[in-house]
Amino acid sequence: MSPRDLLAFSAGALRGHRLRTGLSLLGVAIGVASVVLLTSLGEGARLYVTGEFSSLGTNLVIVLPGKTETTGVTPFISGVTHDLTVEDAEAILRRVRPARRIAPLAFGTAPVRFGERSRDVAVIGTTADFLGVRRIRLQSGRYLPGGEAARGQKVCVIGAKVQTELFGGRNPLGESVRIGPERFRVIGVMAPRGVSIGMDLDDMVQIPVTAALRLFDQSSLFRILVEVGSNAEIPAAKAAIEALLRERHGGAEDVTLLTQDSVLATFGRILGLLTAALAGIAAISLTVAGLGIMNVMLVAVSERTREIGLLKALGVTGRQIVAVFLVEAAILSTAGGAAGLAAAFAGAGILRHLFPSFPVQPPAWAVAAAVAVSLFVGLLFGAMPARRAARLDPIRALARR
Amino acid sequence: MIELRDIERDFLVGESVVRALRGVSLAIPDGDYCSIMGPSGSGKSTLLNILGCLDRPTSGTYRLDGVDVASLGDDALSAIRGHRIGFVFQFYHLVPRLTAAANVELPMVFAGVERRERAERVSHALASVALARAVVMGPSVLLADEPTGNLDSAAGAEIVALLEGMNARGLTLIVVTHDPDIGRRARHRLRLVDGAIAEESRTASAAAPGSRA
Secondary structure: OOHHHHHHHHHHHHHOOHHHHHHHHHHHHHHHHHHHHHHHHHHHHHHHHHHHHHHOOOOEEEEEEOOOOOOOOOHHHHOOOOOOOHHHHHHHHHHOOOEEEEEEEEEEEEEEEEOOEEEEEEEEEEOOOHHHHOOOOEEEEOOOOOOHHHHHOOEEEEOHHHHHHHHOOOOOOOOEEEEOOEEEEEEEEEOOOOEEOOEEHHHEEEEEHHHHHHHOOOOOOOEEEEEEOOHHHHHHHHHHHHHHHHHHOOOOOOEEEEEHHHHHHHHHHHHHHHHHHHHHHHHHHHHHHHHHHHHHHHHHHHHOHHHHHHHHHOOOOHHHHHHHHHHHHHHHHHHHHHHHHHHHHHHHHHHHHHOOOOOOOOOHHHHHHHHHHHHHHHHHHHHHHHHHHHHOOHHHHHHOO | OEEEEEEEEEEEEOOEEEEEEEEEEEEEOOOOOOOOOOOOOOOHHHHHHHHOOOOOOOEEEEEEOOEEHHHOOHHHHHHHHHHOOOOOOOOOOOOOOOOHHHHHHHHHHHHOOOHHHHHHHHHHHHHHHHHHHHHOOOOOEEEEEOOOOOOOHHHHHHHHHHHHHHHHOOOEEEEEOOOHHHHHHOOEEEEEEOOEEEEEEEOOOOOOOOOOO
C-alpha cells in the first residue's frame, strides 16, 4: 500500500465525519494556540520588565540602610545600625571613583495643599542629580537646584497629576503650596510618565533632600542612588562603597547594596517561572486535546467495526489497520496544530497592535514544542484505539449490525 | 484444491459448549461448483467462515492447495484472504462512505496494486453497476451501446452473459456492437449501411420472447 493511498484512505474516513473531525481539530488547535500564546505573554512580560529596568539605567548601585541578610559578623560590632546620611552620599561621590552622580533619597507621604484643595501624595526628597539618574523630563519650569546651599530650600517640583488635581488649568509655577506644615514654592512640573515599576511619578512631589528630612523628622535617608560610568565598573564601585560606609559607620556592615543586575536577574527568574507556569497550564489543555483525539478515534473504531472486519476479510493485515488509524490521528493533530499556530500568531499580532509597548512575541522554543507535543500526543492517544481496531475478530466485527 | 479433515468447531456460549461443526471431512477440487444447504444453525456459515480463513477450526486440518492453513501466521492468512479468496457477504458489507468504484478498488488499494491497473480493473466492475442502474426501474426494453467496447474479452463475456440473462427473463434487448461474435449471438440481426437497413436476418428459436419473469 503506497503512502499516498494510505493518506487518501485515512483522509476520506475523516471527511466522512466532518463534525467530529472538526471538533477534535478545534481541541488540538486551542491547545496549541494556548501554549504558544500563553508562553509569548510570559515572554512578553519578561521582555517588558527588562526593558523598563534598563530604561531606568543599568549603571546604578542602590544603597539601602540596614542589612537584610544574616551575616557572620559578631553582634558587638554590628549591634548599632547607623543612619544613612546625606554626608554618606557626599562621601561616596567624593571618594568612590567610578561614582558619576549620586541621588540621596528621603521618602514620606504628606498632604499637599493649594488654596482649598488638598491631596495626600508621596514626597521624595532628593538632589538635582536625581533628574539625570532617574531620566526625568520636565514639562515646564526647572528642576531642583544643585549645590549644597540649595538642599534646604523650600522649593518643589510637582508631578503632572498633582498639577491637574491641585491647580486645574492654572499655571502653578511660582505659586506656593503647603506641604505638611511648611510652604514650598513650585518651580517645575514633570512631564507625564505613567506608572513605572510601581512608582507613580505623576502623583509625587519632589523637594530638596534636607528639607524632606526635616519635614518628616527623619535622620536616615531612604536610599542612595549611585550612578557609575559603565556597567563594568559596578563591581568595583560596590566594593568601594561597602568599604567606605563600613569605615564611616565604625566598622559595621549595616547597609545593603542592590544593583539593577541583581534586581533584573531576580525579575528574570520570577518571570521565567511565570512563563513556565503558563506553559504548564497550556500543556494541560494540549493533553486534554490529546484525550479528545483518543475519544474521536475510539468512537471511530467502534463505529467502523464492520468496516474493519470487512478490511480484514479482504486480506488487510493488522499492521495496515494500525497504520490507517494512526495516520488519521496524525492528520488530526498536525492539521489542528497548524490551525492553532495560525491562530496564535494572529492573536499575538492583534495583541501587539492593541498594546504596542508590550512585546508579545511567540518564542521559537514554544512553537517547536507545541507542534512536537501535539503530534506526539496525537500518535500516543491514537495508538490505543488503532491497536484495538487491529485486534478485532473479523467474524464478530462483521456480525455487528 | 480444498481438503477438510475431521473439522470441528466449538463455541462457548455462556457456560455450555456448542458444537457447530462435528467432524466435517470433504474435498473440493479446483473449478468445482458446490452448494451447502441446511436449516439455520446447521453450521453453514461457520463452515464458510472456516473455508474463508476468517475463523479457525477447534480441531481437524484444513489444507488449501496442499498447505495446512493452521500452520500459517496472521500475515500469511491475510495474504490468502486478499489474493486467493473472494467473499460475498450476506449483507454485502459495502463501505457506505465510499462510492461503488471505491468499494471495488478497496482490496486493491491495500494490496498495493498500481493506480493505473486499479482504474482499469474497476472499470470492468462499473459495467455491472451501469447495467444495474439501467434495469433498476424494471424497464421492458434494454438498449446497450457497445456494452463490451471498453472491456477485455473475459469481462465482455460476463457483461454479455448478464445482458442475455435479462433477455431470457423477457426483457427486449437491443445491442449496438462492432463485434461480429457478439452480433451473431442475437436472434434478430440488423445491418445498417448508409443510413438504411441493408440486411436483416432471424434465427428461428424455440425460446421465442415469452412472458416476463
